[in-house]
Every structure is written in structure tokens, then in C-alpha cells.
Amino acid sequence: MCNACGNPAAPGHWTEAGAATPGDRLRARFHRARVLDEILRPYGLMAHDGGVVPGIQLGNRAGASMIVENLTELWAEAERLNGAPIDPLDARYLDGF
């Protein structure tokens, strides 16, 4: 991450492909944070993206909160907060808890 401009030093994370203009990118970030928040709720986690600083805010109900740079980091942090990986193939998740 460049200190002065906040631009990532590496080419964008793969999940950010598919949005070509700055407007699209911002819309995609807001939308992604909303969907992510829904997905994490059953695990007691919350996600938020204000669109101002790079990164996604991740937190839990106990007040822990951090900013992660991309989705790869996000799932690693979510695993740490949750105590186990958020596994989309977990039978409990598939059956809707």
C-alpha cells in the first residue's frame, strides 16, 4: 500500500475484476459489503465498507474490529474471530442453521 495515496501496490485483488469505472467499483464495494454482512450475520460477525478508505471493516459483537484489505484476508480474519473457517460447504450453513 502506498502511504501517500492509499493505492494498493499490487494489481487489484482478483475479486475486484469486473468493475471497470471508479463509479462501478464503488457501487460494487457497497453491494459486496451488504451481501457479506448478511452472510456473516449467522456467525456473529459484521462487515461494513464505508467507501472512503480502502478495505473492508470486519467486526464481531464483542467489539473487536479490524480493516482487511481484500477478501483473502477477510476470510482469514473471519476464521480467527469465529474459531473455525467460514466454510460454504458446511452442512449447517447449507441447511440454513
Place this chain on the structure above:
Amino acid sequence: MASDARLRLTLLGGYLGSGKTTWLRHQLHAESFGPRVHVIVNEAAETPVDDALLSGAQEGMTLLAGGCCCCAGRGDLVAALRQLCDARSRQSSQVARLDRIVLETSGLADPAAIVNAIQTDPVLVNHIVIEETIVAVDALHALSQLATEPLGRRQIGAADRMVLTKVDACDPAALDRLRATLARLNAHATVSAAVLGDSVALPPLSPGAEVADLPALTEEDARGPITPTHLAVPPDLDWSAFTLWLSALLHARGDDLVRVKGVLRTPAGRLLLQTVRKVVQSPEILPDQGASRSDNSIVFIGRGYRPEDLGRSMRRFLSPTRPF
């Protein structure tokens, strides 16, 4: 990334003695990789042989001997690649400069590990695009290798393109059996054939060709065999939700998912998506070729899950609030 000026890298892998060097030597002679190509040869053995055979590369050759670059020799590989990138960056983009690197791995290398090494290096990821993984497959011995060697199966799983070598010496029925088996292990890779590097046409695969019965290997028996699963993606795909799903899936199950590959239609165009284990290559926007059949379909090659769960799980992520 239409104006992508990064170096292209072709990875050439394949089991020991599968004919990698012979094939590459011919391709260099025929300039199949273009005029400005640099070849890196890795040999696990201390005494190199292959370098003598590969002097045809226009932009020179680097030899990395004494350590397989997917494990022990990884540092050497990264250093050699950085040096090439550095030399290229010093040149003006107006002059004819290096276009491509072909990396011939040792026969003991797992291509996925090399892709991982390049993609996780902060310098190389900005300078190099891994374009294709080509795996040479020995038509005579591949079946017996696949039956006993987990490494051989990993190499097949990592391929985008398989080149069957020594097909002239192979019995047609055995060749059919091998092709059917390869298609089972890696359905998305294209298959071609070559004799001493010269490509030869393959006859259509006879419909009755049976798949060889590959025994489960000790390294992978607990999680079941590696199988491909095709997943159709809805045409009105929510790309953001999809990336959430796939990134979570790779985080939780990346070691079981050997390969994910597919073409998705997104608002930005047709995206080629591919992963090797936990590493996702930056998606490439493909030119529009009309309604192509392979669009919006993804192949997952892996194990340790029920194939039908993939679809259920994806649909749940795409509509998290909707009850099922």
C-alpha cells in the same frame, strides 16, 4: 487488462522423461513462442543436461540446476525471474524487448507450487502474467505413473494444455484409454499430440474408450478421489456475491480444490477465471466471441465434498437472505 505490458510466462511441466525438453526444443526451433523468448530450465539433478539441447532460445537461457524450483530451488527461481524483469524494465517499451519466458520445470515439480511462488512474490506479480501451463504426458508410461504417483496426478490436474508425447510408439487402444483417463482427471485442458516435438493429429476419441481404474493413493485416500464437477452459473450472476462465495470456498477448501476454471459473463465482459489450489490468477477479460457454450459454466476439480453441495452452497451465497 487490454494494455497489459507484463511479461508472459508459459510453464512447461510433466513427469520425469515425459518429453518436455524434446518438445520445447522443437517449439523453439519453429518459433511457436514468438521471436523474443527467454527459456529457464530447471533440473533437480546437480549435473545438467537439458541446457545443451535448448540453445535455440533467441533471448538466452537460464539454467537452474541442483534443486527443484517448486521446493528447494524456489529462491533461485524467484531471483532469476526478478533479474529478467529488472533487465526488461530498464529498457524502453518502444524497443523490441523480451515478450515471454518459458519455464521448463524439473520432472519432480508440482506446477501449482511454482504458480503460487510467482503469484505471492510482490515483485513478480507486477511483472509477470502466467499465461498457460503445458504438461507433457508420456503416452507410453503415463498410465502406470498415474496409478502410483500422486505427483503425476497433481501435474495433470494443473494443466491447461496437455501434450501427449511418444504417441507413435503407443498402441491405439492404450492411447484411447489414456485419453479417457486424462479427461476424467482434468476435463478442461486441451489435449494434443506430438512425436519428437512435431505435432501430430489425434484421431477422435472412440466413444467406448474406458477409463483406467486408478487406485486411491495413500496420500489422498481419506478424502476420496479427485473428481471434476461442472457448475452452471445463472446468467444474471451477481459477481460480487459470487466472488464472496468463491473466495470463502477457496479459503476453507483450497487444499481440496485442485483446480477451478471457467468463463463468466460479467458487466465488464467475459472473464476467464482460474485457480490452482488457493491461488487465483488475476481474471482476464476475453474478447467477445458471441454466445459460446462454455460461458457461465465452471469446472471444479477436487475432492472431499459432495458435488451437489457446490451448487447448493453457491445459490445460498448468491441470495443469503432468501430462505431455501
